[in-house]
Amino acid sequence: METLSLSGIVPQRIDRIEEGSNIAEGQAVLLSATDLTDFDPAVLSSAGSIGLMVNGGDDFGALPQDLEQFSLINIHFNAFTDGRGFTLARRIRRDAGFKGELRASGPLMPDQTQYLARTGFDSLVLEDTCRKADFQTSLTRFALFYQSAQDGSVPVTKLRHPVSDVRKVS
Amino acid sequence: MYAYDKYDHAIVSARVAEFRDQVERRLSGALSEEEFRPLRLMNGLYLQLHAYMLRVAIPYGTLNSVQMKRLAHIARRYDKGYAHFTTRQNVQYNWPKLVEAPDILQELAEVEMHAIQTSGNCIRNTTTDQFAGATNEELEDPRPYAELIRQWSSFHPEFAFLPRKFKIAITAADKDRAAIRWHDIGLVLKQDAASNLGFEVVVGGGMGRTPVIGKTIRDFLPKDDLLSYLEAILRVYNAAGRRDNKYKARIKILVEETGVDIFTKQVEDEWTRTRNDGIDFPAEEEARIRAHFTPPPLEVLPAWSDLETISAKDPKFSSWLRNNTDSHKVSGHRIVTISLKPHGGIPGDATADQMDLVAELADSYSQSEIRVSHEQNLILPHVAERDLPALYKILNEAGLGTPNAGLLTDIIACPGLDYCALANARSIPITQAITNRFNDIQRLEDIGELKIKISGCINSCGHHHAGHIGILGVDRKGEELFQIMLGGSGDADASKGILLGRGFPADQIVGAIETVVGVYMDAREEGELFLHAVRRLGTQPFKEALYGNA
Numbered sequence: 001m002e003t004l005s006l007s008g009i010v011p012q013r014i015d016r017i018e019e020g021s022n023i024a025e026g027q028a029v030l031l032s033a034t035d036l037t038d039f040d041p042a043v044l045s046s047a048g049s050i051g052l053m054v055n056g057g058d059d060f061g062a063l064p065q066d067l068e069q070f071s072l073i074n075i076h077f078n079a080f081t082d083g084r085g086f087t088l089a090r091r092i093r094r095d096a097g098f099k100g101e102l103r104a105s106g107p108l109m110p111d112q113t114q115y116l117a118r119t120g121f122d123s124l125v126l127e128d129t130c131r132k133a134d135f136q137t138s139l140t141r142f143a144l145f146y147q148s149a150q151d152g153s154v155p156v157t158k159l160r161h162p163v164s165d166v167r168k169v170s
Numbered sequence: 171m172y173a174y175d176k177y178d179h180a181i182v183s184a185r186v187a188e189f190r191d192q193v194e195r196r197l198s199g200a201l202s203e204e205e206f207r208p209l210r211l212m213n214g215l216y217l218q219l220h221a222y223m224l225r226v227a228i229p230y231g232t233l234n235s236v237q238m239k240r241l242a243h244i245a246r247r248y249d250k251g252y253a254h255f256t257t258r259q260n261v262q263y264n265w266p267k268l269v270e271a272p273d274i275l276q277e278l279a280e281v282e283m284h285a286i287q288t289s290g291n292c293i294r295n296t297t298t299d300q301f302a303g304a305t306n307e308e309l310e311d312p313r314p315y316a317e318l319i320r321q322w323s324s325f326h327p328e329f330a331f332l333p334r335k336f337k338i339a340i341t342a343a344d345k346d347r348a349a350i351r352w353h354d355i356g357l358v359l360k361q362d363a364a365s366n367l368g369f370e371v372v373v374g375g376g377m378g379r380t381p382v383i384g385k386t387i388r389d390f391l392p393k394d395d396l397l398s399y400l401e402a403i404l405r406v407y408n409a410a411g412r413r414d415n416k417y418k419a420r421i422k423i424l425v426e427e428t429g430v431d432i433f434t435k436q437v438e439d440e441w442t443r444t445r446n447d448g449i450d451f452p453a454e455e456e457a458r459i460r461a462h463f464t465p466p467p468l469e470v471l472p473a474w475s476d477l478e479t480i481s482a483k484d485p486k487f488s489s490w491l492r493n494n495t496d497s498h499k500v501s502g503h504r505i506v507t508i509s510l511k512p513h514g515g516i517p518g519d520a521t522a523d524q525m526d527l528v529a530e531l532a533d534s535y536s537q538s539e540i541r542v543s544h545e546q547n548l549i550l551p552h553v554a555e556r557d558l559p560a561l562y563k564i565l566n567e568a569g570l571g572t573p574n575a576g577l578l579t580d581i582i583a584c585p586g587l588d589y590c591a592l593a594n595a596r597s598i599p600i601t602q603a604i605t606n607r608f609n610d611i612q613r614l615e616d617i618g619e620l621k622i623k624i625s626g627c628i629n630s631c632g633h634h635h636a637g638h639i640g641i642l643g644v645d646r647k648g649e650e651l652f653q654i655m656l657g658g659s660g661d662a663d664a665s666k667g668i669l670l671g672r673g674f675p676a677d678q679i680v681g682a683i684e685t686v687v688g689v690y691m692d693a694r695e696e697g698e699l700f701l702h703a704v705r706r707l708g709t710q711p712f713k714e715a716l717y718g719n720a
């Protein structure tokens with residue numbers, strides 16, 4: 001498996017830790033919310049950094065408080081047709097203000113990388129590295145966009161009206 | 171009408187290049203059919219019973235003569251010489267080849283058309299009143315809002331993989347020609363007490379196996395907040411809409427299961443948080459778009475006095491004038507509906523030659539503008555009264571002069587078993603049998619406004635739930651049966667049709683429709699329309715006539 005950068009950041013190295021495994025001193029570990037509560041806080045505090053593993057279908061309101069404690073949040077998509085992860089990403093970025101690395105995993109397809117980047121993802125776990133080139137091509141497929149988005153791209157309305165009514169922009 | 175700028179061109183071209191690449195990857199095996207499916211659907215490409223079908227958007231039902239000619243050319247070059255206009259202001263080709271689909275999209279892009287999001291679980295082509303910008307009944311032309319929605323929804327990164335398809339319709343007139351209450355989101359342009367413009371927002375309407383009439387979740391949304399509010403609705407739906415069962419995945423089910431009050435609160439909370447995020451396009455953009463919809467320079471003319479004299483001498487023209495033309499906001503002009511429902515024909519089909527002719531007529535008589543209606547007809551929106559006799563003559567000679575708009579034979583029908591892989595029964599032959607029987611214009615005019623809508627299965631593409639008479643094809647142990655329902659409506663007073671009873675075999679359905687019409691003719695009061703009579707009488711007298719007292 002390889003992790004593709006979507007936003008230009010260098011993806012963190014992090015190990016997925018299942019319940020019952022050990023955490024080494026200083027290790028960067030990826031845990032689900034249940035793992036988090038199951039592990040001894042002392043063991044957790046010895047980890048180098050902690051990433052949170054969530055599912056695209058998880059309720060945003062039920063995520064742990066204070067997401068900034070995590071160095072990374074990994075949203076797992078169950079299927080490429082299940083678009084809930086896009087909305088969850090947007091909420092984690094926009095509503096929770098999460099600044100760390102947002103990573104996608106699951107059976108996604110090459111033609112979705114730009115959507116991922118635009119909803120705030122930084123990286124994507126590639127399940128099949130043989131299509132890496134296709135994943136990369138799709139990342140820059142569109143150069144212009146109608147909507148503003150989490151990737152900070154400039155929407156065409158801004159290009160059309162460089163000095164525009166800012167009343168509705170926060 | 172709207173014209174692309176360099177940005178629109180660049181975006182649509184990038185889409186064509188992307189699809190060409192996707193088709194190549196599918197053919198090389200780099201994309202599985204499972205992966206390719208949602209991608210091709212988002213470019214309007216379906217797999218039907220016999221072949222692929224390509225669905226092209228006619229955004230908010232408006233096109234110009236150059237675009238119509240291109241659609242005719244595509245019908246000739248890539249299909250069998252005809253095209254099919256649908257109930258959602260789209261046009262479909264039933265026989266394109268997969269390898270040629272990117273070329274067709276390229277040809278469309280050259281005339282500022284596309285097939286983007288005409289299918290798949292994403293936000294579809296926004297539909298509106300086919301008389302927009304021409305009728306005197308509207309507050310304002312709704313098409314600039316539809317164009318705003320087109321842009322906002324095109325490749326929206328968050329909403330490309332929704333639980334299910336998502337349809338938005340908008341109207342600015344009291345008479346709802348866009349059936350907005352039957353859509354996932356329906357928008358009605360209105361004014362508040364201080365004359366500010368805004369929208370009534372209706373959510374959760376839809377046909378299918380669970381017909382639901384949309385519910386108003388906001389009486390008045392200021393127009394400048396439209397996109398941020400739509401985005402809030404979509405976000406709530408995308409996160410919470412059901413994905414475990416395709417038949418329960420539409421927003422109507424989410425609204426019903428959540429309860430409209432809680433759903434509304436979720437939307438309002440989401441919107442309160444995000445309304446100032448810069449989702450709404452700046453006022454300058456709305457103004458830029460609206461400038462494209464400046465009314466055409468029609469000369470204000472006195473009502474044309476010869477019209478009555480000519481009409482009195484020619485009963486056919488007179489019927490056409492009465493049924494197929496509507497009042498225009500500029501004096502001395504009419505809106506002309508070209509019926510694509512010739513008696514005995516296929517509803518919504520047009521040959522390439524007919525499409526070319528309509529394009530030429532639009533150039534000569536209608537400021538080069540054409541509309542398509544959800545009732546599967548074509549419209550010339552700006553015709554001077556003095557041109558009507560000449561226009562009618564040409565249309566009539568080309569088989570486009572059937573004077574039946576709004577009458578019993580102006581039937582909406584889905585493709586049914588002749589094309590559709592999901593069908594239980596044939597819709598087209600039933601339509602043909604009905605229109606062959608009721609082919610006397612005088613009789614049709616005497617019956618008056620009566621909308622028949624036919625679906626070949628419960629998916630309801632023929633909108634049978636909203637028909638004054640709805641006909642639904644069902645399969646009973648291998649036999650095609652047709653159920654009849656009465657009292658549906660797509661208008662502002664939307665209602666669901668009520669099922670009368672067991673279905674009729676194909677050879678009895680015309681007789682059953684005769685019986686239903688007969689009950690109405692006997693029982694109607696002076697000037698009472700079919701729908702109103704059904705609402706007054708209830709279904710009982712119709713049931714008795716069809717099934718006896720037992």
Ligand code: SF4
Nearest residue numbers: 584590593626627631
């Ligand atoms: S209603 Fe059924 S038969 Fe008709 S087009 Fe839709 S899916 Fe096909």
